[in-house]
Amino acid sequence: MSGRVLVGVKRVIDYAVKIRVKPDNSCVVTDGVKHSMNPFCEIAVEEAVKMKEKKLIKEVVVVSCGPQQAMETIRTALAMGADRGIHVEVTGKDYENLGPLQVSKIMAALAKKEDALLVILGKQAIDDDCNQTGQMTAALLDWPQGTFASELSMEGDKIKVVREIDGGLETVKINTPAVITADLRLNTPRYATLPNIMKAKKKKIANVKPADLGVDITSRLEVLRVDEPAQREAGVKVETVDDLIARLKEAGRI
């Protein structure tokens, strides 16, 4: 086994920024808007780097799909401790239509190419909230998956994953190679400090296109329209129960 871990990171609009829909309702305004690494991807990178520091794995390779700006996100991951990066160049309309299915095909191809022991991803991206890429990648590779991980431990050639599920916590033991998706409580990501950013400039980032990996990224989905959520309207107070029933009837609710 190579002892190599592949970590996927996504560049998303910063969580504190107010989103605006373009006047033509085609998509969200991204030009000049503050972007940062998806918070769950940061946790994924941190976990991989921690495993390397504990000498459980040998190399952390970070991957991001997108235009030129995705390189900044990869550099941040390199500054956190990843060894090298792979920038899968996807631009323009292709990038706008890039969804979990396409990304998982890319991740699967790279996992095979890099002979990865683990693929660690964030559980979901905060812009589309899809929560699909990890699961699809595992399916395409026919690998076991440990999703919503809040704790990881290597036990020989198996991994014990404590998963956060609706009812509480579930512990599973899965074979490697495997796909893991990181949930909030897995760790607290370290800061990418300036000396590390400077050192990261010397680390290699390879540039590939999806076609080089034999991946077809055409989307089967077409976004028809993007709208802001409806403005919350003021509520109405009623005095009596009869009044309430009358109002509900008026509104056609009963």
Next chain:
Amino acid sequence: MFPASRYSAAKAHRCIRALKTVQLEHAAPQQYTTINRRASSSVTTPPITTHYTIHSRDKDPRWEGIEMERFADEADVVIVGGGPAGLSAAIRLKQLANEQEKELRVCLVEKASQIGAHTLSGACLEPSALSELIPDWKERGAPLNTPVTEDVFSLLTEKHRIPIPILPGLPMVNHGNYIVRLGNFVRWLGEQAEELGVEIYPGYAASEVLFHEDGSVKGIATNDVGIAKDGSPKDVFERGMELHAKVTLFGEGCHGHLAKQLYKQFNLRENCEPQTYAIGLKEVWAIDKKKWRPGRVEHSVGWPLNRNTYGGSFLYHLDEGEPLVALGFVIGLDYSNPYLSPFREFQRWKHHPSVAPTLEGGTRIGYGARALNEGGIQSIPKLTFPGGLLIGCSPGFMNVPKIKGTHTAMKSGMLAAEAIFPKITAENPESETLGLHVPEYAESLKKSWVWKELYAVRNIRPSFHNYFGLYGGMVYTGVFYWICRGKEPWTLKHAGLDADQLKPAKECTPIEYPKPDGKISFDLLSSVALSGTNHEGDQPAHLTLKNDSVPVERNLAIYDGPEQRFCPAGVYEYVPLETGDGMRLQINAQNCVHCKTCDIKDPSQNINWVVPEGGGGPAYNGM
């Protein structure tokens, strides 16, 4: 509620915004405390400030055994601040280095997460400095897309608008200038600088000035990360990094916090007047296409301010595809009524019959605020000291009647680069100190058009300090500037520190502001949310107080807590104590938009703004 993590879960990231709103809602932000409530109590003041600049870490037991050694790196020049001045200096240095085929390492640190994210201005750019720096700026795609086509100046009364003719020769003539979104222009400058090989590090704030043994400036250190709100180290604590340089340029913008320290350290202000300031609040709106007149520049004075409060409005129609307007309000921080709220003056001005129709049917897409300089030539300090120098709005080269400071800031950066370059590339730099002293910069600035321009307008702002206020000032401008071109032999003085101008609350009348209507005028919290400002929550508040009990005992007792009104981001709130009677000051540091108004206007000069963890602060997009 959420575990200690820098970010919270996907759906909860929306909760964070809701939490912020809840936090401030409980204190009913639109109703400010009045003096009728008992202002102080016999209960001891709950501790507020935890920052290490006030509570040293040397003797703090929580910091015992923590590794405090810093990684250091050397550059030829380090520039603090990625604004027009800093970037122009960086570009000019690299241009000279490439021309003369010399190696030069220029490092620029900027506290914003990306270049341009903390930039806010009107702005009508005079392209003079840009054309000197990058003559082919048009071919290179500089975002100067809106030449000024119409220029309108008005005096407003509550219901009417009196047009004032803009005669050629008056300082506010804008022919030949461009309406720009300064944040986008600064971002473009950053790209030009990177192309030339400048190392730009956004997201890293310079938090400390470093000194050689001989007292000259050695460089700067960036902020430490991973300190908890109570001042203790977290697991992710890491020291900042030291950047050493032969010369360090400080371009922090208006009222920089490192510049404040340097003034004291090198006594730079002994022969100049104190700087005076104004606060500028700004919004960007997407308006109805029918109301859009690209290239139109509107300025007004008068309503809603009284004749003794300096200030006015601007409204610029941008021509960048979408029908956008940039509009805002500037108020001199030498105002005397502690009940005045710059934010609410701005909001009510928008309802004036000459302004509201433009905004009707439009959507507000941006909000922000920043302090600006008004001192002019009288307030420029000594600009150079061993190891460093000051550029841009930090020392302050704004032409106040023109309301333009970008062109002079850029020129000061360029002159700094030209003065430094021969000295740092000399074979044998003769220097008394390890950090190079470059007084040639100040000399060349005094011989340049910047000085001539500032000298000519030096008396306009101080001429407002007369009984007739605004009207006296306008008469003075008409006579002495328009006719005499500022050649009068005297130089008027300012009235002193802005912080000393507030009258006690009992001598003033509270101002009745109208409630925001949610269509043209808005409440403070939704405005702050629109600035995109955020900070890591678990860090010491960067609005530090020299003395925690002064706010309630002095600011609230005498001035009714003016900080709750002049802060454009709702950082300061006086809330009832949890137990017993009395109030305490609550500092919502996460809301801060880095405008520096509190540090300037606090009547007790008790608030010391220091830089928070880099990357925090507003996320302005083309403001």
